Amino acid sequence: MALNKIRQLDRDSVGITLPKDDMRVEGLLNESGQLDGDHHVHIRHVDEGEWTLELVEEIET
Template structure:
């Protein structure tokens, strides 16, 4: 099981690192391993110590 680091981003938020290999599988990285465009991810707390991340393909307004 891979472990990902929780990091402080600023005064009001934290972030979790995601492996580039996983992002590449999702088609979010270009051929140079750089993030393509901007992407929205919905993060939901599911249970104690458990969150679900969902890539949002289309934002409805």
């Protein structure tokens, strides 16, 4: 099981690093390994100590 560190980003938020290999499998990186475009995820708190991430294809405005 891979472990990822939770990091303080600013006063109001934290972040978790997602492995590039996983992002590449999802088609979110370009040939140079950089993030290709804007992407959003919906994060849901499921239970104590458990969350899910879901890639959102379109954001309604």
